[in-house]
Amino acid sequence: MIDEFIIQPLVRSPRHDAALEQLLHDAYVHAGFTEAARAAALFRADAVHARGFTFGAHDASGTLLGTVTLVPGGGPACRIAGAHELEVHLLAVRADARGRGVGEALVTALLDAPEAQRATVAWLWTQAAMTSAQRLYQRLQFERVSSRDFRDGTREFLVYARPLSGRADSGAG
Numbered sequence: 068m069i070d071e072f073i074i075q076p077l078v079r080s081p082r083h084d085a086a087l088e089q090l091l092h093d094a095y096v097h098a099g100f101t102e103a104a105r106a107a108a109l110f111r112a113d114a115v116h117a118r119g120f121t122f123g124a125h126d127a128s129g130t131l132l133g134t135v136t137l138v139p140g141g142g143p144a145c146r147i148a149g150a151h152e153l154e155v156h157l158l159a160v161r162a163d164a165r166g167r168g169v170g171e172a173l174v175t176a177l178l179d180a181p182e183a184q185r186a187t188v189a190w191l192w193t194q195a196a197m198t199s200a201q202r203l204y205q206r207l208q209f210e211r212v213s214s215r216d217f218r219d220g221t222r223e224f225l226v227y228a229r230p231l232s233g234r235a236d237s238g239a240g
Contacts, residue, residue, distance in 0.1 A: 084112030094159035133160035
């Protein structure tokens, strides 16, 4: 049983990179959400870290339980977010850690991170089949923006947004 964990920026090291890649592979490929050939490039640790700021949840023994990546708006890894917005990418939680608040803690930590403080909107997308993730996002006050939904090959993606109003520098002084 996993009762305690810590959320912090994911440290780059061969051990941590291997754990990140394995977790993403298990959560997306083994679960049938991403093709293995596509995952080989998308889930390489270098590619994940290049997107933005990656956070990890670790238990007391240092085992990686979950991960999520904050992608600043307007960058090459963004699909939707513009300036002063952000995207939430690659939320993944180990199967044996699900239902313990790890995913919620990761997304909350991402939204509270210093790198997110100037953002006015957080965007994310999830596959239609990922119903557990959709429930989590709704609990965290993300709302569907069906006009932004899209398809990638045979996969359908549902878009969500959460206003982060009042957080961007309005220029008032």
